[in-house]
Amino acid sequence: MILAYPQKCVACRLCEGACSFRHEGAFQPAESRIWVHDFVDEAVYVPVACFHCRDAPCLRYCPTYAISRDPLTGWVTINEDTCIGCGMCLVACPFGAMGFHAEKNIARNCDLCGGEPQCVRICTYGALEYAEVEPIDWMARLDQAERPAGAPG
Amino acid sequence: MPYGWVGRVLRVNLTEGSVKREPLNMGWARQYIGGRGLGTRYLYEEIDPRCDPLGLENKVIFTTGPLTGTFAPTGGRYMVLCKGPLTGAIACSNAGGYWGPEMKFAGHDLVILEGRASRPAYIWACNEQVEVRDAAHVWGKTTAETEDVLRAETDPQARISGIGPAGENLCRVACIINDKSRAAGRSGVGAALGAKNVKAIVVRGTGAIQVADPRRFSELVFQSLSGPGGPSTGVRALQGLGTASTISFTNSVGILPTHNFQKGQFEQANAISGPAITQTALRRNKGCYSCPIGCARVTEIRGPARWSGRGEGPEYETLFGLGSDCGVGDLNAVLYGNYLCNLYGLDTISAGGTVAAAMELTERGYIPLEDLADVGVELKFGSAEAMIRCLDMMAFRQGRFGDLLAEGGYRLAKHYGHPELFMGTKGQECAAYDPRGAKGMGLGYATSNRGACHLRGFSLDVEWLAPREARLDPFVAEGKAQALKHLQDRTACTDSSGICSFIRLMIAPEQLVPLYNAATGANLSLEEWLMAGERIWNLERLFNNRAGLSRKDDTLPPRMTSEPLSGGAVHGQVVELEPMLEEYYRIRGWDEDGNPKAETLARLGLA
Numbered sequence: 001m002i003l004a005y006p007q008k009c010v011a012c013r014l015c016e017g018a019c020s021f022r023h024e025g026a027f028q029p030a031e032s033r034i035w036v037h038d039f040v041d042e043a044v045y046v047p048v049a050c051f052h053c054r055d056a057p058c059l060r061y062c063p064t065y066a067i068s069r070d071p072l073t074g075w076v077t078i079n080e081d082t083c084i085g086c087g088m089c090l091v092a093c094p095f096g097a098m099g100f101h102a103e104k105n106i107a108r109n110c111d112l113c114g115g116e117p118q119c120v121r122i123c124t125y126g127a128l129e130y131a132e133v134e135p136i137d138w139m140a141r142l143d144q145a146e147r148p149a150g151a152p153g
Numbered sequence: 154m155p156y157g158w159v160g161r162v163l164r165v166n167l168t169e170g171s172v173k174r175e176p177l178n179m180g181w182a183r184q185y186i187g188g189r190g191l192g193t194r195y196l197y198e199e200i201d202p203r204c205d206p207l208g209l210e211n212k213v214i215f216t217t218g219p220l221t222g223t224f225a226p227t228g229g230r231y232m233v234l235c236k237g238p239l240t241g242a243i244a245c246s247n248a249g250g251y252w253g254p255e256m257k258f259a260g261h262d263l264v265i266l267e268g269r270a271s272r273p274a275y276i277w278a279c280n281e282q283v284e285v286r287d288a289a290h291v292w293g294k295t296t297a298e299t300e301d302v303l304r305a306e307t308d309p310q311a312r313i314s315g316i317g318p319a320g321e322n323l324c325r326v327a328c329i330i331n332d333k334s335r336a337a338g339r340s341g342v343g344a345a346l347g348a349k350n351v352k353a354i355v356v357r358g359t360g361a362i363q364v365a366d367p368r369r370f371s372e373l374v375f376q377s378l379s380g381p382g383g384p385s386t387g388v389r390a391l392q393g394l395g396t397a398s399t400i401s402f403t404n405s406v407g408i409l410p411t412h413n414f415q416k417g418q419f420e421q422a423n424a425i426s427g428p429a430i431t432q433t434a435l436r437r438n439k440g441c442y443s444c445p446i447g448c449a450r451v452t453e454i455r456g457p458a459r460w461s462g463r464g465e466g467p468e469y470e471t472l473f474g475l476g477s478d479c480g481v482g483d484l485n486a487v488l489y490g491n492y493l494c495n496l497y498g499l500d501t502i503s504a505g506g507t508v509a510a511a512m513e514l515t516e517r518g519y520i521p522l523e524d525l526a527d528v529g530v531e532l533k534f535g536s537a538e539a540m541i542r543c544l545d546m547m548a549f550r551q552g553r554f555g556d557l558l559a560e561g562g563y564r565l566a567k568h569y570g571h572p573e574l575f576m577g578t579k580g581q582e583c584a585a586y587d588p589r590g591a592k593g594m595g596l597g598y599a600t601s602n603r604g605a606c607h608l609r610g611f612s613l614d615v616e617w618l619a620p621r622e623a624r625l626d627p628f629v630a631e632g633k634a635q636a637l638k639h640l641q642d643r644t645a646c647t648d649s650s651g652i653c654s655f656i657r658l659m660i661a662p663e664q665l666v667p668l669y670n671a672a673t674g675a676n677l678s679l680e681e682w683l684m685a686g687e688r689i690w691n692l693e694r695l696f697n698n699r700a701g702l703s704r705k706d707d708t709l710p711p712r713m714t715s716e717p718l719s720g721g722a723v724h725g726q727v728v729e730l731e732p733m734l735e736e737y738y739r740i741r742g743w744d745e746d747g748n749p750k751a752e753t754l755a756r757l758g759l760a
Contacts, residue, residue: 010447012440013251017224025367027223030258030359040333041463043437043451122224124378124445 001075001131002034002110002117004047008127011038011045015119015128022118023111033099033110034119034128047127049119050097050109052076058089058098058109067107073115080106155179156365157187157219157673163261163283165276167349168209168268172283177262183675184758186649187218187262189245190689192234195265196243197692202700206238206341207323207348215256215264215314215354218651219673222254222362222442223370226377226660227653229254229442231314231331236700237340238348239325239503239561240579240604243696246328246342247608247648248314249441249449250335252356255312259358270350275315277307279357288352293318295496296330299353308357315353316343317498319548323347324559326503326547326582330495334449334465335441338500340581340603341561365674373668377660378445387618387658391448392438394427396469399585401426404477406617407721408590410583411477412534413509414576414710417587417718421482425472429484439465446655452488460489460541467491467501470607473585474505479512479540486537490544497548503561506582508543509534510562510575519569527552573711579604579702588713590723591616593625593633596733597641599707602693608654610640630729634737642686649689688757691741691749695759704747707734 013036016029024031034049052075059067059076066083069076085105090098099108110117112130120128154160155177164173178195185191192214204210213235220228231253237244256264259278266276270285273292277284291299296317304311314331320343327343328336364370390398400422403409407417423429433455440447453463467475467487475481475490494501514520515532527546530538546555557565562582566575576583581604588595593612598605607613615636616627625636647656650669660668666682669675677685697706709730717725738745742753754760 010438010440010444010449012229012442012444012447014224014443014445017222017443020361021224021367021371024361026361026363028258028359028361029254031361043439045437045439121375122378122445125440125447 001052002049002112002120003129003131004049005127005129006044006046008125009036009045009047010125010127011036012125014122015047018118018122022113031101033108048095048097050076051095057092057094061088061092063088075112076109077111078107078109080104083107154363155182156363157223158182159257159260159262159360159362161261162263162265163278164265164267165285166267167270167274167285167351170270170285172285182219184685185689185692186646186669186685188216188221188230188232188649188651189234189247190645190649190685190692192216192232192245192263193243193689193692193696195263196234196236197696200236202236202696204236206236206241206345209269211236211345211348213266213342213345213349213351217253217257217262218649219669221651222257223364223672224374224443225652225668225672226374227441227444227446227656228651229444230648230651230653231256231337232648233329233337233342235342235345237342237581237603238323238344239341240581241700242340242579242604242702243602243693244340244342244345245603245648246337246339247654248329248331248335248337249444249653250312250332251442252312252314252331252335253651254442255358256354256356257358257362258360259356260360264354266346266349266351269348273350273352275303275351275353275355277355279308279311280359291352292321296498297333297496300333303353303355307355311355311357313353313355315351316346317496317548319498319559320344320347321352322548322550322559324499324548324550325561325564326500326507326559327498328500330498334495336495336500338502339606341500343498364672366671370668370671373664373671377664377668385658387655388446391446391655391658394431395438395448395450397427397430397450397467397472399469400472403586405721406590407718407723408587409477410473410576410585410587412480413478413513413574414583414587414712415513416720417590417723418720419477419480419482422477424482425476425484425487430467433484434488436463441653444653446659448655454485454488458485460485462489462492464492464495466495470585471501471505474501475508475540478505478509480534481537481540482535483537486541490541493541493544497544499544499548502584503582504544504547506576507547507558507562507565508540510566511543511558512539513574514566514569514571517571517574519571524554527554576710576712577605578708579706581605583710586613587718587723588709588728589718589726590721591627592630592728592733593627593637595709595713595728595730596633596637596737599709599730599734600637600737602690602697608644610637610644611654611657612637612640614640614657628723628726630733631736633733634740638737638740639683641690642683645686645689646682684757688759691753691757691759694743694747694749698748704734704745707747
């Protein structure tokens with residue numbers, strides 16, 4: 001999974017460019033699977049991508065069982081063929097980390113670029129880290145969900 | 154879609170309220186790289202260089218480069234071109250932030266504004282939707298307020314570039330501000346936008362930019378990020394302290410302009426230095442779009458202070474403009490002045506230079522006391538109150554004296570009969586390097602096509618900052634013309650590509666050209682690349698010559714050519730401009746009056 005350190009992020013959005021370039025073959029941040037939430041006045045910048053939670057709410061609420069956990073990697077994976085684009089997973093995700101491909105009408109999440117995430121590779125600030133950790137309970141990621149100091153309430 | 158481009162130009166006729174999309178002239182895009190070069194080509198084609206910069210005939214062009222919006226290091230720049238209200242010469246001001254890439258994602262490489270709106274207007278461009286909208290409700294508001302209001306009524310992710318009260322009031326030192334704190338600063342481009350009755354251009358887009366050779370492009374970008382030995386000294390300095398890191402260096406060698414360039418060292422330099430900012434005001438480091446350097450500083454005024462506020466900056470140039478040049482060593486005052494300039498939309502270099510000129514004029518008794526009544530405090534070097542007060546008067550043209558300040562330092566000094574106390578060239582204030590201690594910089598100020606400017610050919614790189622074996626003696630005039638020409642041509646290419654001037658601290662031109670080639674599918678050699686830069690430089694010069702500028706305008710203030718500096722390593726120096734200028738014209742292939750010769754134009758494909 002991608003571990004983000006908002007304290008180190010400078011909101012340059014190189015991660016969004018790298019993600020879209022890898023997945024879409026073009027620079028198109030609107031189609032990126034990682035986003036930098038930018039609270040300009042508060043000077044808080046928070047990169048967010050799928051946490052591949054254990055007990056993942058997206059997986060639980062998917063009506064067509066299109067979201068599953070890869071038995072080998074433990075990653076939360078979306079089956080493009082069975083996803084019907086209903087958007088339940090987008091609502092269920094506590095981090096707002098589920099994305100949506102409007103053209104294909106399917107949900108999409110961070111696929112870790114198959115184990116070599118480009119966003120981590122391009123981040124010179126050390127704000128992103130690739131961790132091959134056991135998928136963790138989303139409750140345990142509350143440190144990431146908590147409001148960073150100074151962020152709007 | 155052409156590689157590196159959207160391939161589309163948005164043309165807005167404000168008089169008619171009509172919008173039109175047309176294909177990007179790809180022939181020009183190839184010949185002039187993009188951004189600055191391409192914008193100059195459009196402007197040269199479409200307006201009479203003799204026109205009134207604040208009149209109907211002038212056009213304001215927002216441009217991007219082929220690397221803008223890609224993940225090329227620092228690939229987030231856009232440029233604003235017009236005939237400069239401050240200078241009467243070609244104006245091209247360059248800004249980072251997020252606006253430029255967003256404009257491209259919204260589907261336009263260039264926006265050309267023509268005519269004049271009958272009422273205050275803003276332009277809303279979101280993918281296929283383009284509207285000229287009423288801006289009466291934000292007219293008079295600061296840049297930050299305007300951004301909040303316009304974002305709320307368009308899209309939460311919209312990006313805004315526009316003017317504050319200074320631009321509305323046609324203040325000749327007004328800039329254009331995007332993302333609240335990034336400035337397309339120089340030559341009064343804010344006034345040109347104000348003269349069009351345009352408050353802002355608001356963009357939001359979901360489009361894509363493709364590159365010709367994705368694999369190679371990616372390889373080159375990642376290579377540039379992980380060079381052997383890690384980041385260069387320059388990059389480390391910028392990451393550590395931002396551009397403010399420069400203060401301690403320029404002050405110690407004696408080229409930090411102080412008291413309107415009367416001195417090269419400032420007693421209170423430490424109080425406005427990079428470490429001082431970090432210790433007392435820094436909230437966060439920030440980076441512009443696609444920038445791996447991240448030199449921006451998000452700051453606030455803390456503790457019990459006369460002033461309060463939050464924002465970005467100050468940059469090195471601001472620390473000089475509002476600080477040393479005005480003799481102000483109170484960091485909180487400089488921070489506050491910086492925030493005001495961002496909110497009002499004032500260029501901190503020219504605003505500071507104008508105030509400094511006003512201070513010297515006053516101290517020498519050249520300004521009648523009754524003219525100064527509106528200032529309310531004594532206008533003297535070192536007075537933070539006076540500096541702040543002047544910024545207010547300037548932006549809002551308060552009273553007769555405010556009206557004069559708004560015209561910039563040149564017109565102010567001339568009005569009081571002492572143009573020699575204006576520290577600039579072509580009506581534009583000099584930047585924060587005293588050329589007496591870096592003579593190539595002096596030639597650079599004199600020959601810069603947009604008026605005095607440090608960025609057109611940053612000769613400090615070769616005169617002070619290069620490793621010793623590659624350095625040129627900063628006090629020797631000979632040989633500077635050749636070095637400067639190379640820097641000017643090279644920078645024209647960098648600007649035009651849509652990347653930041655600081656790219657030079659990360660990658661050499663030898664690495665940059667392949668990056669440009671991989672993005673656009675071009676196959677330029679380094680020589681051809683530099684020749685494109687030379688072509689851009691000469692086209693800018695042609696524009697200026699047609700506007701009536703010539704050798705008589707390639708000058709420096711007499712102070713720099715005849716009053717020796719004292720103190721520091723540069724003690725006793727003046728700039729020997731004439732011999733450098735002659736050498737420069739010869740190397741450029743220009744005649745004695747500074748007009749490009751026919752064979753030069755033919756060689757560059759400009760005939």
